[in-house]
Amino acid sequence: MKIAIACGGSGGHLFPGLAVAKALSERNHEVLLLISEKEIDSIALQAHPEFFFEKLPLISLPSALSPALIQFLRFSWKGLAKCSRMLGRYQPRVVLSMGGGTSAALIVAAKVAGIPSCVHESNSIPGRANRLGSKLASHVLLGFAECRAHFSPRVECTVTGIPIRTTLTRRISRVQALADLRLDPLRKTLLVIGGSQGASGINQLLFNAAPLLRNARLQIIHLIGKQDDRPLAANYSQEDIPAYVTVFHHHMEQAFSSADLVISRAGASTLSEISYFGLASILIPYPFARDNHQEGNAAIFVRATAAEMLLEPDATPVILAKLIVNLLNDEYRRQRMAQHARKVFPRDSTQRVVSTIEKIGK
Secondary structure, eight states: OEEEEEOOSSHHHHHHHHHHHHHHHHTTOEEEEEEOSOHHHHHHHTTOTTSEEEEOOOOOOOOTTOTHHHHHHHHHHHHHHHHHHHHHHHOOSEEEEOOSTTTHHHHHHHHHHTOOEEEEEOSSSOOHHHHHHHHHOSEEEESSGGGGGGSOTTSOEEEOOOOOOGGGGSOOOHHHHHHHTTOOTTSEEEEEEOOTTOOHHHHHHHHHHGGGGTTSOEEEEEEOTTSOSHHHHHHHHHTTOOEEEESOOSOHHHHHHHOSEEEEOOOHHHHHHHHHHTOOEEEOOOTTSGGGHHHHHHHHHHHTTSEEEOOGGGOOHHHHHHHHHHHHHOHHHHHHHHHHHHTTSOTTHHHHHHHHHHHHHO
16 A cells, blocks of 8 residues: 655654655555655665655744744645645555654645544654644554653554664674774773764763773774764874764664663664664763653663663763763673663564554555
């Protein structure tokens, strides 16, 4: 059957959407992807020529008194009209929203057209687009079971977990992964992830913590996001810490397979990947995330004893360095955290989403 998936705006929406699209395609369904007008979405789709896609305006709901409200209404109408035309032309059996600013118009248009729809909410606290979408959708899919409390009891919900990129399901050996990155298999490896938008706060913390890690006999894989990687790489070199520093890394299976410990923001998609690879982590939630949802995500990992959480306003280089060293030196505790991390999300998230879509589309 034909399925339309809105998944644009950020890696946290796009990559799970691509994972679902690939699984649906492998089951002989036809998929149309609806992405945002951001350049990063189009670049990511270049690696997937098998999928048709269309662009929708990225819409973020402003506050009621904001001057941006007029522009929001204009873009909303434009997005709704485009979605209505697309649904009439493409005639999907089901539509799926992965959340974010490209999704609300699709769910509204589907409701008007009488097409069943699913909304997938990755975070522990749902975003505004999905709160709206849940009132119109046929079904809500949840990354975290704890998110159920935020929706009406009348809304039909299924916990699916968060689909992860297909490439990440192809595990490689730690020795091979480290060899590919020209790192030492005899050293403990710290993986630092800033996320698709980068994480200047985490980058600065690691920059200042490097002198305190000089004698820790570790090595670092540091993905810094959008910033210039040269100052951080030079800093690690000055402190005699072997490191692989880059803006982005397109083979994340190498990075995760290499890691003994992860430092990361607490975006839901990244957490699902940490869970899949079974890694202990130090989570530093993005302090300005809407509804503080990243702290809510991290808290679930902490309660599962799968991670330590540091709030960025309270984090210092000394505190962070001490926590890194203690965890890397405590193999038993790290392994226990890793075991618990594997249990946070279902292992078959993508197939759970696909099965629900197929059931709704019958």
